[in-house]
Amino acid sequence: MELHLHTFDLPLKHTFTITHESRDVQPTLIVELTWHGKSGYGEATETPYYGVTMEKMVSQLESIRSFLPSDILPHPNDFWKMMSKTLLDDHPFALCALDVAYWDLWGKTHDKALYQLWGLDISHNPITDYTIGMDSIDVMVAKMKEMPFPLYKIKLGTNQDIEIIEALRKETDAVFRVDANTAWTVEQTLEYAPKLKALGVEFIEQPLKADHWEGMKRLKKESALPIIADESCITESDVALCAEYFHGINIKLMKCGGITPALRMIHQGRNLGLKIMVGCMTESTIGCSAIAQLLPLLDFVDMDGCLLVEDNISLGIRIDFGHVIYAKEGGTGAKLIQHG
Secondary structure (H helix, E strand, C coil), X not given: CEEEEEEEEEEEEEEEECXXXXXXXXXXXXXXXXXXXXXXXXXXXXXXXXXXXXXXHHHHHHCCHHHCXXXXXXXXXXXXXXXXXXXXXXXXXXXXXXXXXXXXXXXXXXXXXXXXXXXXXXCCCXXXXXXXXXXXXXXXXXXXXXXXXXXXXEECCCCCHHHHHHHHHCCCCCEEEEECCCXXXXXXXXXXXXXXXXXXXXXXXXXXXXXXXXXXXXXXXXXXXXXXXXXXXXXXXXXXXXXXXXCEEEEEHHHXXXXXXXXXXXXXXXXXXXXXXXXXXXXXXXXXXXXXXXXXXXXXXECCHHHHECCCCEECCEEECCEEECCCCCECCCEECCCC
């Protein structure tokens, strides 16, 4: 098996602003694993908020070259365990790119999409939202008009959050979700929730700081809208704890270490009665094509990353008014069309 690393700077269609940061370009790393003429692809984005840099990911992945399979392909679960326990346990972004590339390669060697290998029915998939990053109200309205969609995720955390939703609501009857990215207090959330519900908001994502468990316990009991964990739910060990404080969890492949642990988190969350969402980063079609394989297992999905960037490097799934259209190829269906 051969490992190839490709680095790119993906221009964002608009400056993307959340509570933590603003950016105009998204550096991303594409991992390619080749085996007997077939290639599998995975992705991880540089994310300074989590201490993830391109240099660190490249160094981490270079260290595992000699450990890659040389004769037969182990099952992806066994591959992930080997890579995780011996080499990349503390580096989930790099591990995710490797794990997704391996799953993609596994599916392509079996000539089936991953959802087919897992026996999943894609006929009732949830649709994805489209994210509107924080900006002035006029700019946020303009962004929404530029991309007509049935479902929007609105980034909040300003001093005029309700006014933003009121202004956006005047322009569309689409369903809204809001993500405060830890910017609110308990009192703000309890005050905003009934107003947001009346404005057609479906749920609130991570209103409080990730470790504000006492406040989140109160919100789960008193909030007029469901509360979904994001920053509070990073890895498998967080799922059981979040069940006590949230109505649902947002799983991100890069944060948890790939498809393999995400599948376990989904099943664990289901067993605990949680609503299940999978989210994305601002990533190419390669990353979003991996998320698409999980759709039949989800209640909600936020996989618009490939719509937020100028993606001229990859092919795979397509998104049509929120609905995912799968590629014909096996695995995740991803292809790299430009090599960095």
